[in-house]
Amino acid sequence: MQIKLWLNGKMVTEDVAADMLLIDFLRAHGCFSVKRGCETANCGLCTVFVEDKPVLSCSMLVARVDGKKITTLEGLQEEAEDFGAFIADQGAEQCGFCNPGLIMNAIAMFRENPNPTDEEIIQYLAGNLCRCSGYEGQLRGIKAFLSFKKEKGGVC
Missing domain, CATH: 1.10.150.120 ([2Fe-2S]-binding domain)
Structure with missing residues (x-):
């Protein structure tokens, strides 16, 4: 599936697997501040902003942020x-x-x-x-x- 999103102020368009997690997408795009910790949404290491609200990227599919603004610590x-x-x-x-x-x-x-x-x-x-x-x-x-x-x- 194809998604489009704003990542730290830049538009990104990419084909992704339907089951790809946001954390994996972000790390594949060089956002290494987003860390993998517990993988159960309990440690906060993978926190990013989606539309300026903090979310845990280890428990969110990248498909859910299609068309949205994502900000990591790099941004x-x-x-x-x-x-x-x-x-x-x-x-x-x-x-x-x-x-x-x-x-x-x-x-x-x-x-x-x-x-x-x-x-x-x-x-x-x-x-x-x-x-x-x-x-x-x-x-x-x-x-x-x-x-x-x-x-x-x-x-x-």
Whole structure:
């Protein structure tokens, strides 16, 4: 079947198998920030934006995104680098494997709720699995980033 979609701002038209997963399509197109983790939609490593909403690409057929806008971390470099530095400053990136999914979900949270409470942050990022840390560094990094944005007068 033929699909057309916008991938990080570029139109892509391709013939794909009806059972092809979005994660496999994205990785075949060089989007290596989209990682394969649990393959059961439980770890958040494969998070991408479909029409600006976070979805797990390991559990979505590429046929379902025909005609839609897909954004991976590669398409959000400036925004991701801005926030990622705050995570690194807190030592929360230990192995770094979970960072792309965490950053994608954090960016979605910043867009939907620019002033989240600690509980809201934890709830929003609950689907991101990190085996290296107790999530305290990520929480500190998110809070530091939000404080920085407030002081700067910017909106996340």
